[in-house]
Amino acid sequence: HVQVVESGGGSVQAGGSLRLSCSVVSGYMYTTNCMGFFRQAPGKEREGFATIYTSGTSTYYADSVKCRFTISQDHAKKTVYLHMNNIQHADTALYYCVVSVLRCRATGTTPWEKDFAYWGPEAQVTVSS
Numbered sequence: 001h002v003q004v005v006e007s008g009g010g011s012v013q014a015g016g017s018l019r020l021s022c023s024v025v026s027g028y029m030y031t032t033n034c035m036g037f038f039r040q041a042p043g044k045e046r047e048g049f050a051t052i053y054t055s056g057t058s059t060y061y062a063d064s065v066k067c068r069f070t071i072s073q074d075h076a077k078k079t080v081y082l083h084m085n086n087i088q089h090a091d092t093a094l095y096y097c098v099v100s101v102l103r104c105r106a107t108g109t110t111p112w113e114k115d116f117a118y119w120g121p122e123a124q125v126t127v128s129s
Contacts, residue, residue: 002118006097009123012087020082022097022120034104035080036060036071036111039093039125046096048111051104052080060104060111064090087127094122 008020024032036051049062050071059071070083084091097120098111105111 002099004097004099004118004120006095006120006123008082009095009125011126011128014087014089014127014129016087018084018087018125020084020095020097020123020125021079022082022099023077023079024099024118025078031055031101032078032099033102034100034111034115035073036098036104036116037082038096038098038111038113038116039091040096041090041093044093046113048098048113050082051098051111053104054080055103058104058107060107060109062110084125087125089127089129091125092127093125095125096120096122 005025006022012018032054038048040046049065051060052071068086073080098116099118100116
């Protein structure tokens with residue numbers, strides 16, 4: 001049984017910073033090739049906004065977070081981090097860490113939910129004034 005653990009959500013003031021962490025902590029997984037984050041804001045569809053190719057360095061960012069959010073990884077810890085800077089009210093959402101044995105989609109391609117077999121629990125991020 002593969003377990004994905006996510007931490008770091010919470011409340012933050014607009015313009016502030018927050019870091020989410022996501023780790024594969026148990027279970028057998030032959031390989032992990034793509035990890036990332038989806039989020040769902042109130043009244044909106046869930047969107048995949050950041051991914052990282054865990055066997056390389058390529059990343060994807062949705063336009064909504066580009067230049068503000070950075071995804072990074074620690075191979076030894078099987079952990080990815082989402083560094084969120086200049087957080088805006090529109091970033092208020094439930095955040096989900098996702099893990100896939102498939103490679104991330106081609107550069108510039110929006111992540112597909114169905115590519116990710118393993119999902120971490122939701123983490124609430126609330127942005128206040």
